[in-house]
Amino acid sequence: MDKWLTHPTALKIISVLLGVLLFAVVHIDPETTPQATVSSVDTQALEAVTIEPVGLDEEKYVLTAMEPTVVRIVVEGPISNLRKNSPADYVVQVDLTGVKPGLQELPLSLKLPRGIQEVELSPRKVTVQIEEIVNKTFEAQVITEGEPAEGYVAGTPAILSENGNTVQVTLPRDDMNKVGLVAVTMDVEGAEKSIENKKAKVVVYDTEGQEIPNAKVEPSTLHVETKVTRPFKLVPVQVRYSGSLSDDLSLVSVTPELDMVTVYAEQQLLDEITVYDGVVLDLSKVKQSGMIKVKTTPVDGIEAVNPGEIELAVIVEGTTTKTLANLPIKVIGADSGNTVELTSPASGTIDLVIGGAESVLKDVTAEDVAVIAKVDGLAPGVHTIPLELELPPYVQLVLEGGQSLSATVEITGGSVMSEGDEQQEDIEAGGATPTPPGESNEGGGNGGSEDGVPDVGAGNGSGNSTADGSLNEAKLAEDVRGGVATAA
Structure with a gap:
């Protein structure tokens, strides 16, 4: 050892080492001395990781409740691994495979990224509510x-x-x-x-x-x-006519396929509408019995009609005639206190020829026809006035040989009647009981339009009758030929 220490080369080496140590002691700051080596493993906490349900038969069942819905996870692993994984890489699941309906507690499973280990999972179980799915049909x-x-x-x-x-x-x-x-x-x-x-x-x-x-x-x-x-209303149908049948044909019946139609109009007008008469049958086009389509035209302020057209069942037959003899003439409308005498015809009766289909005429009798002489507003004196007729539906008057449908009456002023006496306003020729003004004769009906063919109500075949068969007095005043006939 002494030899080694005294060797020149050894002394040089020792001197160099001592010099390096002395330099280090003098020049290196202890404050900057490197710290101890940092560990490469760390832990990480994830506070609200969502629980994912899996394995449920979604065609039969549904998960209606789960408590809790999130969990807390603490994991451990290399820092580099912890940093490169996001919270979505940590999967917490509850397996619902084969689970039946009801409330139950199930364990949770945790899937971690590679290199990461579980430290804590809280909670480790979850409560779920499973319900059965049902299907039902509704209207x-x-x-x-x-x-x-x-x-x-x-x-x-x-x-x-x-x-x-x-x-x-x-x-x-x-x-x-x-x-x-x-x-x-x-x-x-x-x-x-x-x-x-x-x-x-x-x-x-x-x-x-x-x-x-x-x-x-x-x-x-x-x-x-x-x-x-616009506001609407359901009203009965009444057929009107245009044109005329050929001379060899007469109507037996005209029946609309629908009794009622819907009309649209302003409410004020709608309140006044009781019947729809916008269905017009052109008789000149009727050659035989059958079904005829007719448009429902808006009339008299009506804005629209539904349906837009209806079918009419039209029945026609060959024309024939029938004579009704000695029909009494009723005088109506005499002013109070006046006396009315029928001077021509003196008998107070008249013979009439009526025309129509044979099946219609066969049932017509004298009781079905009314002959009326109106003297409303006439002053005392002699007056020749036209006669008016009330005829059944589809029946027309036939004038032959220049026959004049008129009568002559003489009106004279009468004495003032005492209180309680019944005032005589209407006189039937021959002394029969007078008919009050405006009263229609029983069994009569005009059944006619201005061109001589009857209007048809909703299925009853009479222009003077409403859908329920009651008398339409306004129509009586309008109709001339075929229901109420007037001649000079």
């Missing part, structure tokens, strides 16, 4: 919201979809028991025309009127429409 309804423009009304909404208003609703069984209504909504606020083919979402409501948001509906939308129109 959807349409709910209208708002009001149409002033003067318009909204009709009954309709569903236009291929399967009508039928939809299938899928819900958990408990929720299905709460369903109160399945409907689509249509907004008609301010509308002035019909809303057509609108696509609307089907919504399921509970019994308290609240939407059930988790309901699945098939189909999810429906096509709907709502008519927005």
Whole structure:
């Protein structure tokens, strides 16, 4: 050892080492001395990782509740691994495979990235509520919201979809028991025309009127429409005529296929409409019995009619005639206190020839015809006045050999009648009981229009009768030939 220390080379080496140590002691700052080596492993906490349910048979069941829905995870691993993984790489699952309906507690499983280890999972179990899914068919309804423009009304909404208003609703069984209504909504606020083919979402409501948001509906939308129109009313049909039949034909009956039609008009006018007479049959086009389509034309302020046309069942036969003898002439309308005497014809009766179909005429008797002489407003004196006739439907007057349908009356002023005496206003020739003014003769009816063919009410075949068979006095005053005939 002494030899080694005294060796020149060894002394040089030792001197160099001592010099280096002395330099280090003098020049290196202890404050900057490197710290101890940092560990390469660390821990990380994730506070709210969402629990993912898996394995549930979603065609049969639904997860309606889970508590809790998030968990806390603490993991450990290399710092580099911890830094490169995001929270989405940490998967917490609850396996619902084969789980039956009900409330139950199940364990959680944790899937971690490579190189990461679990330190803590809290909680380790979760409580789930599983319910059975059921399907049920409902008929959807349409709910209208708002009001149409002033003067318009909204009709009954309709569903236009291929399967009508039928939809299938899928819900958990408990929720299905709460369903109160399945409907689509249509907004008609301010509308002035019909809303057509609108696509609307089907919504399921509970019994308290609240939407059930988790309901699945098939189909999810429906096509709907709502008519927005003027006010409307259902009224009976009355047929009018134009033209005339050929001389060898007469009407037996004209029957509309529909007794009633819908008319649209302003409400004030609609309140006054009691019958629709816009159906006009052109008799010149009738050559034989059969069905004839006629348009329902808007008349007298009516804006529209539904349907736009109807069919008439028209029956015609060959024309024949019949003579009614000794028909009494009724004088009506005499002023109070006046006496009226029928001077011509002196007998107070008249013979008439009527024409029409044989099947119609065979049942017509003298009691079905009224011959009327109106003296309303005539002053005392001698007057020749036209006679008016009340004839059954589809019966016409036939004038032969220059026959004049008129009568001569003499009106004289009478004495003032004592109180309580019955005032004589109407006189029937020959001393018969007078007929009060405006009273129609029993069994009579004009059944005619201005061109000599009767108007037809809603299925009853009489222009002087309404749909219920009551007498239409306004029409009596208008009709001339075929029901009430007037001649000079």
